[in-house]
Structure formats: structure tokens, C-alpha cells
Amino acid sequence: MKKIICSVLATVFIFISAQVFIAKENIYEKGDINQNGKISLVDAMLSFRHIAGKTELNEEQKRSADINYNNSVELQDCMQLFNFIAGKQKQLVNESNLENAYEKAATAVVSTDANQQLLQGMGVEFDPHFFVSYNPSLTEEDWNLIMKRLDILGVQSFRIMAAPSYFESVNDNDDPNVINWDNVNFETQQIKTMCRILDAAEPRGIQVNITFFCVDVGWLAQSGQSYWGQAPNDLDEYAENMSILMQYLINKKGYNCIKDFTPANEASNWYTSPDERTPIQFYIDACRKIDERFTKDGIREKLNFVLNDYYQNDTWFKTCSTELKDISDAFNFHTYAYSDVSSYYDMNSFFNKLITLSDGTPLICDEFGGKNIDAYHQFDMDTYERGLFYSRFVEAFLNAGGAGLKSWCFFDQFYYAGSREDALMNVGLFKYKDENWEVRPFYHAYGLIMKYTRPGSSIYPLSVKEVTDSGMVMKRPNITGTALQSPEKKWTYLVTNNARLDSKMIKIENPHLDRQTTFNVHIYSENNVSLSENLISAVNNYSITISDTTYITLEPETFAVITEY
Structure with a gap:
């Protein structure tokens, strides 16, 4: 076993007039190998037996036994310990060894x-599937467990999926300028679950982004069919559809936690045009149409528009960051290009490129995770190293000038009716109910980051x-x-x-x-x-x-x- 902080090792020093003062006694004091609060012959024998190969010290004990600070337990360390216990030397630690360690410190x-941008928040994707029929085994007791972990982790922000089928499976009417509220249904399982998530966010001060993922209803889809991942056939109806939901959540339900709005998830990956416009131009026109509609309906001033939604398409990001800058409160992107073997420096270089293109507009990573096997599975989910990847990713993005991140996703759950292999999102901080909501190692790494950082930093x-x-x-x-x-x-x-x-x-x-x-x-x-x-x-x-x-x-x-x- 390895990898822990200890002794001068987690000891901190204050420098005053070139003298070193130990601020507090060491966690694992040098020489106290059995960690009982005193240095005795028992400790020296433990050191000797380790050197002789008779016993194996754990990492904390090795740190205590490394008297000369060279990251190794050797006979010299053992002899210094014996001499100190026998009274043959007044100090256990040779100050020259300590000073040498200081000189070699990074x-x-x-x-x-x-940086120009303050931290907007560290968070997760929390989509409204929990109380939907394709997750039939989930109960209020399970929900309470989710809420408990929400507090343990200190989650600062959510991104929540939305889609037209959640509330307007059939067009409210033929006039996109007039909403027929009687023909809109907010009693669906998805909307009720979304409101439960918002009910959790509101008192906790969690900042929420509502993101429309696609057009999944036939009446609004270009193909005329109801399936996932389509662009709209009518931008006026598209803008009205989004305004309906946001008016309901903000004005009628009174949620103040909703701060950000994104009109199309990964539009660079699936957007097409029903006419002669390029996909990029069609997306730009859609964003402007939605901006106009939200302004008309009095909700634009209540929301930050988070646009671009770049996904592995450099041309898309460059174009949108220029053409939509005047109506964007922030830009966002997604990436699954990196993993536990990716270096800090490669990630930081990529992030710096996006920050430069953003030209002063805050940049948020609204989805990240490891390299995909497919949309529902990633390679390194249950490894310890994934947590180190998360720490490097966060450090690289923040140092480049990023403003916030959201991990995909909070926990494993079914995203539609289907087999466990096909429909269960297997990339959460913790596993699904049938595996007892078992936490994954990176739950701790990313959890520590969320818990001990603060929005506005x-x-x-x-x-x-x-x-x-x-x-x-x-x-x-x-x-x-x-x-x-x-x-x-x-x-x-x-x-x-x-x-x-x-x-x-x-x-x-x-x-x-x-x-x-x-x-x-x-x-x-x-x-x-x-x-x-x-x-x-x-x-x-x-x-x-x-x-x-x-x-x-x-x-x-x-x-x-x-x-x-």
C-alpha cells in the first residue's frame, strides 16, 4: 500500500528570520513507528525487522522510520534510532538531512x-429519471440516501436535462406567439422529478442549469418522428416550447435556484438544418430566436444564457464564440477525450485554447468524465486512478481560466426503459441500487473538491x-x-x-x-x-x-x- 501524507510529510513550518519553527508536532513523529506516542526499543526493533525482511511496515510507519529523509528505510536510519534511544545522540533527526530535504522540495x-473569472461552482449532472417508471425499484428511502450524499459531498451546482416530451408531447396550439396553458402537461413523471430535484437545490443554494437536450417529439422534429437527438423544424415553436417550461419553473413554481439556461445539448454533434442554412448558422439563429422570446416573456433577465455547447468540433466553438458573444453570459463545452493516463499538461493546453477563443466570456465545462466506451460506459470507472484524473482535470481547467465544472453524472440510474447493459447510465459517483449504491473511488476525490471549494472564489x-x-x-x-x-x-x-x-x-x-x-x-x-x-x-x-x-x-x-x- 502507498500514498499518504505524514510527518514532515504533513508537517507545516513557519519561516521567521531564516529560522524554522515547527507549527505543530508531527502527525507520525519520526521514530514513533508503532504510533503509540513515544519512541522506544519496540520502534527500533520494528525498523530492524523491516530492514531484515522479517516484517513489512505500512506507509505511515515507513515515513516514521525514515529518519534521514531520503524516502527509504535503511540501516543508517535504524542505527540513528538505536543511538537516540540509548542516549548516544541528543537529537534523533539530523538537521542537515532536514535542510537537504527542504532544498530539494518542489x-x-x-x-x-x-484569474479573470471567479469560480461559478463544482457540480454534477442530475437528470429527472429517479421517479420515472423505468426506475421502478427506487423509493423515498433511496431518495433520502441521495439527499444525504448530496449534503456529504457539498455539491454546488446541478445541470438538469429537459426535453419537449416532458410537458408538450402535442403542440399546445398552432400559434407560437400565444401559449395555451391548458394544453400543456406539467404532471408528467419527468417534470415532477425535476421539481423534486429543484426542491433539493433551492434550500441548499445549489445553482442550477436547465439544458434542453434535443427535440424528441414528432410535431416539432425535423423528421416528424419522436426519437432522440433531433433538431427543430420551426424555430418560433422551439422558442415557445422552451419559454413555456422556464416560465412555469421560474414564475409559477418560484424557483430562484435556476440561474443558467442552455438551449441545445451538444448541438455541434447532432444539429442539422431544415433549409439552406448550415448547421452552425441554424444553431446561431435558434439561440437568437430563443433570446428574443425569453426577453418578450420577461424571463431573459432572470437567466444566464450558457451557449455554444461545444463537443469535439473546433470550428463550431470558434464560430459560435464570435457570432453569439453578444447574447452569451457564458460559453460551455463537454469533453470525454481524457482519462487516467492523460497528463495535466495536455489537458491544460486544450483548455487554454478554449479560454483564448472565449475572449473574456466565462467558460464552463458542463460535462466531463473519462474516455467513453459508449454513452453509458467509461473505461476507468472503478479505478483509484480515476480520482487522480479528476484532480488533474480540475487543476488544469481552473489554472487555464475556467469558471466551473460538472461531472457526468451524479449517480447511476436508468435513463430509459431497457436492459441494464443498454439503459443504465454507469458513470456516476456511485452505483445503482442493485449494487447497494456503492461509492466509487473518485466519489472521494471529486467530493473533496466540491466540499472544500466555494462558489465565488x-x-x-x-x-x-x-x-x-x-x-x-x-x-x-x-x-x-x-x-x-x-x-x-x-x-x-x-x-x-x-x-x-x-x-x-x-x-x-x-x-x-x-x-x-x-x-x-x-x-x-x-x-x-x-x-x-x-x-x-x-x-x-x-x-x-x-x-x-x-x-x-x-x-x-x-x-x-x-x-x-
Whole structure:
């Protein structure tokens, strides 16, 4: 087992007049290998037996036994421990070894300036299928479990799917300028479930995006048939249909949590034109028509228009980011191009390209996950490494200038009537009821990010300098991370050690932090991940007090949330 933070290892130091002061005693004190609060012959024998191959220390114990800070337990460590216990040396730790460890630390400096965009939120896709007939086994007890996990995870934002069939399966009338409310049905299972989700979001302050996924009713579809993934045949009727739902939810139901609206999910992937217009131009015209209709109906000012909905089509993003900039409050995109083997740097390069094209308009990633096998399955769902991929993805996007993210999706559920293989969405943070709602490892990684960041935070990229053992500066450091300062002026650092083999001491310098404070350290590691729905707690409930400089050590392939919350 591997990957945990400990000792000077999660110890933080305050630098005053070039002297080092330990802010709090080590989590796993050097030499206290059995972690009973004292250093004795028992600890020395544990070290000796480990070196002799008679017993195997766990990672925390190895950290305590590594007296000379070289990431290895050797005979020299054991002899120092014996000599200290026998009174032959006054100090267990050789200060030169400690200073050498400081010198080799990777330096992560919080940028002088914050990014242009504030954090809008970290969230999930939560679609209205729970109380629908194709999920017949789900009960109020199951719903209460979902609500409990919603609170445990600290979800900040939802995106909710909508479609014309949910409320207007038959045209209300032939006049798109006049709504016949008597011919619209808001008692469908999907609308009732949507309102349950909104009822959950409202008191929790969760920001909601309503996204129309497609035209799935024959009367409005280009083909004249009712099936998934079609563009509309009439933009006036299309705009009226969307306005009907949004007026109902905002004006009649009074939901204030609905902040964002997206008129077409992945339009770049399926939009076509019924006339001579190109698909891009048809989409642009549709967005403008909807903007006009929402303004006429008095709901436009209540919503942010989140447009573009780019999905792996560069031309689409470039065109829409120019042609729709004047009516867009934000742009969004989806990606499933990356996975647990993707580097921070490749993702960050892609995100920087989109940020540049956005030209000052906030950019939100409204869908992300690992590489798809198909729409309902991904390759790395149940692996520990997926959590590390999520940490890198979030760090790379925020550092590029992104404003918010939503993982697809909250939990596994059936999206239509069909077999488990075909109709069950298998990409949630936790599994379906027939697997006892079992959490997946990345539930903890993404959960820690949602729980300990705050909407409205200023985002400060971390600039990392890391040196190899031979003294060469790495062009692509193994350490990645970002820093966020909440509206309450509290700091949270997200830091990942992406190295496969090497532990690394990390020095975090924050020029904006001019006060002493208390941080909690939460570590996503293979040792810490469990099937528990409760998120990984702070290491040994350990709080650390710092000024502007922090030292921690992360084991290989681990992720840390270091937070004032």
C-alpha cells in the first residue's frame, strides 16, 4: 500500500528570520513507528525487522522510520534510532538531512494575480429519471440516501436535462406567439422529478442549469418522428416550447435556484438544418430566436444564457464564440477525450485554447468524465486512478481560466426503459441500487473538491518548480495544483503528486497570506479510499498553523486538499 501524507510529510513550518519553527508536532513523529506516542526499543526493533525482511511496515510507519529523509528505510536510519534511544545522540533527526530535504522540495508559488473569472461552482449532472417508471425499484428511502450524499459531498451546482416530451408531447396550439396553458402537461413523471430535484437545490443554494437536450417529439422534429437527438423544424415553436417550461419553473413554481439556461445539448454533434442554412448558422439563429422570446416573456433577465455547447468540433466553438458573444453570459463545452493516463499538461493546453477563443466570456465545462466506451460506459470507472484524473482535470481547467465544472453524472440510474447493459447510465459517483449504491473511488476525490471549494472564489494558478535528483529543472513537474480564495477570504489548495514512484516534499508559497491560520489536510490515497459514503477526513483530525509558507510531503500518485474549511 502507498500514498499518504505524514510527518514532515504533513508537517507545516513557519519561516521567521531564516529560522524554522515547527507549527505543530508531527502527525507520525519520526521514530514513533508503532504510533503509540513515544519512541522506544519496540520502534527500533520494528525498523530492524523491516530492514531484515522479517516484517513489512505500512506507509505511515515507513515515513516514521525514515529518519534521514531520503524516502527509504535503511540501516543508517535504524542505527540513528538505536543511538537516540540509548542516549548516544541528543537529537534523533539530523538537521542537515532536514535542510537537504527542504532544498530539494518542489516549490509551488501562488500567482500574484487571480484569474479573470471567479469560480461559478463544482457540480454534477442530475437528470429527472429517479421517479420515472423505468426506475421502478427506487423509493423515498433511496431518495433520502441521495439527499444525504448530496449534503456529504457539498455539491454546488446541478445541470438538469429537459426535453419537449416532458410537458408538450402535442403542440399546445398552432400559434407560437400565444401559449395555451391548458394544453400543456406539467404532471408528467419527468417534470415532477425535476421539481423534486429543484426542491433539493433551492434550500441548499445549489445553482442550477436547465439544458434542453434535443427535440424528441414528432410535431416539432425535423423528421416528424419522436426519437432522440433531433433538431427543430420551426424555430418560433422551439422558442415557445422552451419559454413555456422556464416560465412555469421560474414564475409559477418560484424557483430562484435556476440561474443558467442552455438551449441545445451538444448541438455541434447532432444539429442539422431544415433549409439552406448550415448547421452552425441554424444553431446561431435558434439561440437568437430563443433570446428574443425569453426577453418578450420577461424571463431573459432572470437567466444566464450558457451557449455554444461545444463537443469535439473546433470550428463550431470558434464560430459560435464570435457570432453569439453578444447574447452569451457564458460559453460551455463537454469533453470525454481524457482519462487516467492523460497528463495535466495536455489537458491544460486544450483548455487554454478554449479560454483564448472565449475572449473574456466565462467558460464552463458542463460535462466531463473519462474516455467513453459508449454513452453509458467509461473505461476507468472503478479505478483509484480515476480520482487522480479528476484532480488533474480540475487543476488544469481552473489554472487555464475556467469558471466551473460538472461531472457526468451524479449517480447511476436508468435513463430509459431497457436492459441494464443498454439503459443504465454507469458513470456516476456511485452505483445503482442493485449494487447497494456503492461509492466509487473518485466519489472521494471529486467530493473533496466540491466540499472544500466555494462558489465565488478567486482562482490563483500554482507555478511549480521541481528539480530532479541530478539538479535538472523539470519542464513538466510531477506536482500540479491550484489555489482558491473564497469570498470569506479563506484559502484552499488542491495539490497532486503525479509521480508514479517518488514521494515529494512541496513548498507552497502564498504571497497573499499575511496571517497565521489553521488548515486541515485531506488526502486522497489508496490507503484512505473506502466504500464509506463519508468523505476522507482530515489526516488524524490534524490542523496545521502557518504563515505564508507551507511544507508538506505527498506520496506518489496522491491528491491533497489543504483547506481552511
